[in-house]
Amino acid sequence: MTFRGAVLTPILALVLLSAPALLAAQSHAGAAAESWPMSNRDYSANAYSPLHQIDAGNVTQLQPAWSFTPAPGAPDAGFAIKATPIEVGGVLYYATPNNAFAVDARTGRQRWHFHWTSKGGYTLGNRGVAILKDRLYFETPDCNLVALNLTDGAQIWHKSICDLDMYYYASAAPLIVNNHVIIGTSGDDIDIPGYVASYDATTGALQWRWYAHPQPGTPDAKSWPSTEAMLHGGGTTWGYKSYDPELNLIYFGTGNAQPVIAGKARPGANLYDASIIALNPDTGKMAWYFQATPHEAHDWDAIETPVLFDATIAGKPRKLLANASRNGWFFVLDRTNGHALVSRPYVDANWTLGTNAKGEPIPNPEKEPQVAGELSNPNQGGAANWFPPSYDPQTGLFYIDALNAWSVYYVYDLNATPEGWGGNDQGGYSEGELEALDIKTGKPKWVHHWAYPSRSGLLTTAGNLVFSAGVSSDIEALNASTGDPLWHAVLPHGVANAPMTYSLDGVQYLVAGSGNQLVAFTLSPR
């Protein structure tokens, strides 16, 4: 069934809505089945909903319910939606660069809109908002964390979280743990260190900051050729973060090393770049790291979502963390200590010589970027990127919308001390694959080959469905067990975020971003 964009005009609700629900404090550890209170639904970041009103048997009956488009001509209104909206109390909240929106989840009518007048920074995308009690938090491109009143969008405070003049910018979705608003930073134009930081949710006061490099003089600092290189070594933290309340650890990835591409000037593993990190959210102290790409030299941030779940492996119950990294490798780690249980490429990654004792890939020195060109898989965009993957506890499969992509990397900066972007990749060929990986082996149970390269965030549901962008400016549903395509709807613009779902008044809604619009579907017309 195909819906052309013209039908996605706002549709009036047939019922009068009650007054806005009283917004209670959110307990994120175990989100109610009907809701979607965090970017990836709950602290596990598995982007899975237990809702099953929409299922593999009836998904073809989905109908447009409503759509929402920011007022034309409003400043910064045209940015594509990359954030997954969150649903709290019958209202959807999301952000685009310099904007935060509240939209009625039943009708698509705007509740409020907040615009931030920016002083600069990239507007590549905003990855989401976070809510605690009566406040909403989001990051702005010009390095601010803004707290808004949830009911009317009025600004409560804003705090500078990074230095725009030093070419940082901000795009990450904050993670809230207790009274901590934990932020990530972006920016790799010049050689600056990445970090995460925690701010007091009430006052906005800085609580701690953790830099993505070892302390000078420690054994891990020997992974750099010099302290100077280490302190300017990159490792931004702009991806989604997850949290285990029992272990009281947050999990996130760090970005590429600096200088970018020109890695020969910084021999060594370059810790803690391109790594998965476990931190105590109260202190900012690192519990462990797992370096997805030792000596990273292809702009392969490891910021892809660390997804948490428990499973029994080899007869032993395990607390696990799964991650499909931009470098083309899939990892399943014991999240108590960072030891790899599964470490396996999920595309034709051509840059490794196996794994070390920790399960980290060993980079092939011959596959480092060269002046004369080095053919690499993945390409710079990566086999995966920031787009949320999904884990379905019913199927036991981890879903990733992957690109099997090649490009040629060139080193441009021929100085003895390259800086910033010391090279780049060019050209390329790419194949899009939606993969369902067995978390116990890392092997695909099924692979759906898209006709053209495609990538978006994913949603799985208890209806045995996985939702993704298609290749025709559409949203598509596939059977989560088999990968069989079941349904799609053509949208005005491509889907750049991850679809999400929630239930209100006994009706399950499916919502996705389409360019700068939100579009909603239900099983019956609303």
Add this chain to the structure above:
Amino acid sequence: MSNLRISLTCAAGLLLAAMASTAVAQAGPLNKPKVDPVSAANGQPLYATACAECHGPGARGTNKGADLMVSSVLLHDRYGSELGPFLLKGHPVAGGAASTTFSKAQILDLSNFLYQKFYETLSRRPPNPPPNIVVGNAAAGKAFFNGAGGCAGCHSITGDLAGIAKRDRAYQLQQSFVFPGGFHRGAPPPPPVTVAIAPASGPSVSGVLVHMDDFNVIYKDSAGQEHTVARAPGMTVTTKNPLAAHIALLKTITDRQIHDVVAYLETLQ
């Protein structure tokens, strides 16, 4: 896993990467300084005399002085606003004149010169002139072309490739060979992918593939007419990509072989 990677019935797309990031123009603050090239030119000799000994000719630092390309003083400076007070309170410089005697104009010139170097560092573009990438062995490239690479099966050095090195630079030759289909400006468009559609019953149809997804296939027949076919159970959709040999090569070719072939193509003057 290689058997899972390419579906022979699935058309594969070519992604063309941008030559350079246009997004760089958006980086940093909106009020970042605009460089006055005349002032920057004036600042160059002053920098060379007073600063380069410690901070290096490119201002990237030495073991005697800091890397100014990541200097907080410079990156917060707006036309001397930070650099001026920093220098005028006294900073070691070479060449005789104390930094405390620098004029406002000299400080502005230094700021412009340093920001000029900084923006050069921000660039993600290839250097101009580009470095030599012809590092391979032409004889080995010729052997690969005529042997394991399978190139000679479709291409001829006296036919389509005759004199190609006179038309394309080495960099373009490399990109065209590894990723055919029009990466560089002026390259011919990729040959069309064709599709054959065999329904569960009834006659098959075929033509040039226009677009397909999991639900529909759009093709153009020999008369140029477009048709849309809804996919149905039992239907077989088979595509044929003329670039399939190049795509297959991506999985096996080495960087050395790429460099050798480029060296060989460079001989086709």
